[in-house]
Amino acid sequence: MSIGGAVTAAAARPARCCFAKSRVVPKSSPKRHHAQVRNTDAFTKTTTTIVTRAVAEPTPTKNDFMLSDEQIWTNPANEENYKLQTQIMKLTEDTTVIRSLDWDRDRFDIEFGLEKGTTYNSYVIKGKEKTILIDASHEKFEKLYLDSLLAVVGDWRTIDYIVCSHTEPDHSGLIRHVLERAPDATVVGTKVCLAFLDNLVQKDFNKLVVKGGDALEMGDGRQLKFVPAPNLHWPDTMFSYDTESELVYTCDAFGAHYCTEDVFDEELPKLMPHFSFYYECLMKPNARSVLTALRKCEADGVKLSTVCTGHGPILQRNSEELIGDYKKWSEKALEKAKASVAVFYTADYGFSDRLSQSVARGVVKTDCEVAMVDLSTCDAQQVVEEVGRASGIVLLAPPNANEDIQDNIGVLIGAVKPGKQKILVCESYGGDDEPVDPLMRKFAEIGLQESQSPLKCQSAPTEGTYQLYEEAGTDLGQLLTQKEKLKEMKSSMSADVARALGRVSGGLYIVTAVQGTAKSAMVASWVAQASFEPLGFTIAVAKDRAIESLMQVGDSFVLNCLGEDGFEAPMKHFLKRFPPGADRFEGVDWKPAQCGSPILADAVSYVECKVVSRMDANDHWVIYSEALDGGVFNKDAKTASHFRKVATYY
Ligand code: FEO
Numbered sequence: 275m276s277i278g279g280a281v282t283a284a285a286a287r288p289a290r291c292c293f294a295k296s297r298v299v300p301k302s303s304p305k306r307h308h309a310q311v312r313n314t315d316a317f318t319k320t321t322t323t324i325v326t327r328a329v330a331e332p333t334p335t336k337n338d339f340m341l342s343d344e345q346i347w348t349n350p351a352n353e354e355n356y357k358l359q360t361q362i363m364k365l366t367e368d369t370t371v372i373r374s375l376d377w378d379r380d381r382f383d384i385e386f387g388l389e390k391g392t393t394y395n396s397y398v399i400k401g402k403e404k405t406i407l408i409d410a411s412h413e414k415f416e417k418l419y420l421d422s423l424l425a426v427v428g429d430w431r432t433i434d435y436i437v438c439s440h441t442e443p444d445h446s447g448l449i450r451h452v453l454e455r456a457p458d459a460t461v462v463g464t465k466v467c468l469a470f471l472d473n474l475v476q477k478d479f480n481k482l483v484v485k486g487g488d489a490l491e492m493g494d495g496r497q498l499k500f501v502p503a504p505n506l507h508w509p510d511t512m513f514s515y516d517t518e519s520e521l522v523y524t525c526d527a528f529g530a531h532y533c534t535e536d537v538f539d540e541e542l543p544k545l546m547p548h549f550s551f552y553y554e555c556l557m558k559p560n561a562r563s564v565l566t567a568l569r570k571c572e573a574d575g576v577k578l579s580t581v582c583t584g585h586g587p588i589l590q591r592n593s594e595e596l597i598g599d600y601k602k603w604s605e606k607a608l609e610k611a612k613a614s615v616a617v618f619y620t621a622d623y624g625f626s627d628r629l630s631q632s633v634a635r636g637v638v639k640t641d642c643e644v645a646m647v648d649l650s651t652c653d654a655q656q657v658v659e660e661v662g663r664a665s666g667i668v669l670l671a672p673p674n675a676n677e678d679i680q681d682n683i684g685v686l687i688g689a690v691k692p693g694k695q696k697i698l699v700c701e702s703y704g705g706d707d708e709p710v711d712p713l714m715r716k717f718a719e720i721g722l723q724e725s726q727s728p729l730k731c732q733s734a735p736t737e738g739t740y741q742l743y744e745e746a747g748t749d750l751g752q753l754l755t756q757k758e759k760l761k762e763m764k765s766s767m768s769a770d771v772a773r774a775l776g777r778v779s780g781g782l783y784i785v786t787a788v789q790g791t792a793k794s795a796m797v798a799s800w801v802a803q804a805s806f807e808p809l810g811f812t813i814a815v816a817k818d819r820a821i822e823s824l825m826q827v828g829d830s831f832v833l834n835c836l837g838e839d840g841f842e843a844p845m846k847h848f849l850k851r852f853p854p855g856a857d858r859f860e861g862v863d864w865k866p867a868q869c870g871s872p873i874l875a876d877a878v879s880y881v882e883c884k885v886v887s888r889m890d891a892n893d894h895w896v897i898y899s900e901a902l903d904g905g906v907f908n909k910d911a912k913t914a915s916h917f918r919k920v921a922t923y924y
Contacts, residue, residue, distance in 0.1 A: 387826025624704020
């Protein structure tokens with residue numbers, strides 16, 4: 275989920291390595307405990323007084339924290355500058371959060387545009403006998419974060435444990451830097467997590483594999499209990515629960531890409547769109563795992579009242595409502611599901627986990643339920659159960675040499691239902707993938723139909739690769755749900771209303787968009803001007819359209835207007851059903867607009883636009899965009915019109 279490429283740091287102004295600002299203690303706080311953050315030489319010598327709270331007390335209405343100076347990070351991918359800062363706040367007498375504020379981050383993967391940056395949250399618990407660090411930060415925060423952490427722990431040698439909730443580099447990127455300073459610390463994580471971390475750290479370090487029910491002792495009977503939460507949103511994820519403070523650490527789960535100085539969920543109306551969008555992108559494909567994790571928390575006595583997330587604010591003021599939303603949304607996603615797809619992947623192998631998540635995201639766009647199954651940890655019974663309830667199967671190529679996994683593949687082959695299920699086989703880019711073509715042939719021989727030829731990944735995945743896998747997931751989901759959807763649509767609409775609405779006409783346009791190596795296009799007719807100031811318009815885009823991922827808030831795209839004369843050829847070309855990942859522009863004459871998206875030679879005019887907002891319209895997104903630039907190539911041409919008789923199709 276991180277912006278790819280090496281990190282370069284360029285300070286806009288010299289970093290003074292001090293927390294230049296601290297907040298005033300609110301007078302209204304009824305019970306306040308004052309504590310001192312230990313300063314190191316790297317920080318200002320001024321002792322700062324901050325507010326802490328006892329476990330059961332409400333936190334003050336205003337946050338009381340310290341902010342570092344700002345630093346500027348230059349993204350090598352686009353040479354743009356991004357403001358970084360860290361923030362420290364005591365949550366209890368002995369628990370502190372260090373938030374890395376990535377104010378301007380504008381994207382996580384191709385499908386996840388960010389409007390309000392993000393934060394990476396790390397926590398320090400100083401138990402009576404043991405000090406525990408929970409997660410670290412993104413590598414681009416190296417100096418800011420390490421200075422902050424040292425200010426909190428005082429001495430690197432006091433760190434006994436580093437809990438790694440999940441190994442994506444936005445949380446674990448700096449663990450190896452912490453280990454360089456605290457080499458005796460033991461890293462704690464799930465088996466899968468530590469296997470990943472070995473690759474990241476590339477050096478020996480102390481490890482402790484934990485599973486559900488395990489706990490670390492912190493002294494005086496206080497424990498940090500572990501609750502595995504696989505697929506929220508990576509296979510290695512686990513929650514940790516402090517039995518004394520009753521704080522629960524959930525990493526990606528219940529987070530939001532929302533960067534403000536509010537440490538807690540202060541302003542729900544402002545937070546909500548980011549919280550729900552985050553769920554939609556990261557957690558909805560794993561709706562079943564969300565419900566399992568919630569059940570596990572309940573069974574293990576884990577209170578979800580103060581939820582220390584890995585991104586965005588800590589949930590406390592509205593935790594009941596927000597956790598309730600996760601439950602409600604996940605139940606709804608499963609209820610609405612018209613088909614079920616089992617995605618078999620291998621968690622600690624190559625890019626299997628990341629690529630499988632892309633496929634899952636694509637499948638979920640079509641109202642299918644997804645079950646993620648890790649071939650390296652599941653047993654034969656689970657394989658049989660998941661295959662039994664699936665109408666579609668996705669198999670990410672496992673490593674050739676692993677006998678246990680091969681046994682599970684044998685079970686999978688024995689459990690499939692010939693003629694009743696569709697299958698998609700994909701490479702994992704793990705270096706020792708079981709060859710996908712012979713693998714697919716095995717399924718074909720027993721009568722399983724492939725949704726398309728096996729997906730190949732012959733170099734490290736790029737945006738284009740993830741797009742390919744996501745689109746293949748969408749295609750599979752569409753194959754499985756199209757009949758049911760058509761039936762549902764026909765039965766839900768009055769024929770008279772459908773005919774009447776069909777008289778509403780539109781124009782004909784080709785929308786084109788680019789993100790890194792991912793490019794897409796679609797024919798649009800539901801386009802309408804929506805404002806004068808700024809010049810803005812809306813486009814309705816079906817939720818299962820591939821281009822939807824490239825039209826997030828803040829993204830740019832081009833609206834190409836087709837003329838009355840000559841619209842047929844481009845329309846026919848872009849209406850084709852392209853195979854996933856296919857270059858829609860092959861054989862098409864185009865030049866890039868300033869944003870990089872194609873301006874078609876066949877267009878009579880074009881408008882370069884930026885997405886301002888998106889409205890959820892059930893099966894479509896209504897995307898409101900501002901027109902920033904444009905040109906007319908043929909001033910006498912009229913825009914092609916699009917007439918229909920019935921509103922049940924485009
Ligand atoms: Fe926030 Fe999945 O890393």
